[in-house]
Amino acid sequence: MALQATATHAAVAIVFLLMQLELPGRSKPVSPDPYRCVSDDPLVDCCPPPVPKKNIVNFKLESKSSPLRVRRPAHALTLEEARKYERATALMRALPDDHPWNFLTQANVHCAYCSGGYYQQGQEMTLEIHNSWHFFTWHRAYLYFYERILGKLINDTSFALPFWNWDHPSGMTIPPIYRRPSSSLFNPTRYPTALKFINLGDCEGNNTPESIPKQKQCNLQAMHRQFIAGFNSSLLFFGSPYRAADQPYPGGGPIESSPHGPIHISTSADMEYMDTAARDPIFFAHHGNIDRLWTIWERISMNKSRVFKDKDFLDASFLFWDENMQFVRIFVRDIMDTRKLGYVYEEVPLPWMKIKTLVEKEGRQSKSAGKDEGHGKSRVTFPLKLQSDVRVNVRRRVGKEGEKLVVSDIELDGRDYVWFKVYIGRVGGGRVEAGCFVHLERRAKERIHMVTKLQIGITQFIEEVGADGDDWVVVTLVPVVAGDKVIVGGVMIV
Ligand code: C2O
Secondary structure (H helix, E strand, C coil), X not given: CHHHHHXXXXXXXXXXXXXXXXXXXXXXXXXXXXXXXXXXXXXCCCCCCCCXXXXXXXXXXXXXXXXXXXXXXXXXXXXXXXXXXXXXXXXXXXXXXXXXXXXXXXXXHHHHCCCCEEEECCCCCECCCCCCCCHHHHHHHHHHHHHHHHHHHCCCCCCCCCECCCCCHXXXXXXXXXXXXXXXXXXXXXXXXXXXXXXXXXXXXXCCCCCHHHHHHHHHHHHHHHHHHCCCCHHHHHECCCCCCCCCCCCECHHHHHHHHHHHHHHEHHHHCCCCHHHCCHHHHHHHHHHHHHHHHHHHCCCHHHCCCXXXXXXXXXXXXXXXXXXXXXXXXXXXXXXXXXXXXXXXXXXXXXXXXXXXXXXXXXXXXXXXXXXXXXXXXXXXXXXXXXXXXXXXXXECCECEEEEEEEEEECCCCEEEEEEEEECCCCEEEEEEEEECCCCCCCCCEEXXXXXXXXXXXXXXXXXXXXXXXXXXXXXXXCHHHCEECEEEEC
């Protein structure tokens, strides 16, 4: 007996010790604490009223019997589909302010999961769903419940949100259904330029009939590039791991920077800020398309590295009001397959998939301020402020995910809007744009000290510039917006 008791004590002590040491094996998925939410925003209070504990239930996948919901491109909706969506949104707007389905209350859910907002369960820090591997997952869950609620309001279980097909030339403006000022889908803070052209990645121009086709082509290039940059592995595509107690902003995937960021910025004043973004109904179409890109990425190749087995990723959970007026906890493992959630995206052409990357000639490179310093002996010293172009030679290395470029320790005030581009070039040869870092501004009373990184899969870009046989490549960082507000810690290939 005594021996047994000692053994039990020892086992308990070991488990306790392991917990203290946080040795690998102890799972650490993030989840929000519904009873601790602080709004850090001087203008918006995004914290929802607390919900009694007994009313929180785990999400259950629905039975097969309900009709498959087909999400269609917003610019191609039939009149009937558009009216339905308008009516559902109008009903949502008409609900009392304190109703969990109320339009503004729903918009605030997005706000509650960024900079400030919910604390992490059991941790002394808040939960941030942007700039990490939960960017795609959280937004998928959010849209899922939003769609179900709209369907409930109009008593139509087949109701599907439209997606903003901005990766196709016919979707590269604000779709017509969002434009009528008397419509529930209208938002008065939209920018007039967005009615002519929506920018996916540094493709702004003067929006004349002559320049728009070129700008659209540039958008397709951006789409192609950002997709390729995240092609080789799940971690590249989704973004960096983010576990309980981790600092926020470990780094988002390429698509989160662009097209995601520029579209927020060029759509409307509400869309520009994370805390008000979901007050523009077009937010849900924008994120529908982001979500659709996830499904496309998944389908394109059966590459094993895309199967995501990390338990901290799959066991992360979020809280939402559902269409039955229940406050539910949904786990990431429940949302990995859209069919199981009851919806799919209509198949439409992907004009960006097969296009060729533009290789800039050597001549254009000489415009950059930095100097080519010869192999390895670069005179550039990190960390540095990104006030002008920075050009460094970087030694190549092939890791598990192919060749991956890391721009590390990017430091900024999370309230600032920052944008810089990254080029990969051949030493003494041409270069291609390989990706960019775009951070959207936020409102907060105090400085948000943010340290993050940018990772780009560069295998294909290296081939495109013809540097496959070389030991070194030239990496150029080009500030687009507020370079002087960002510090870069280093550039390497891993
Ligand atoms: Cu949660 Cu497009 O941002």
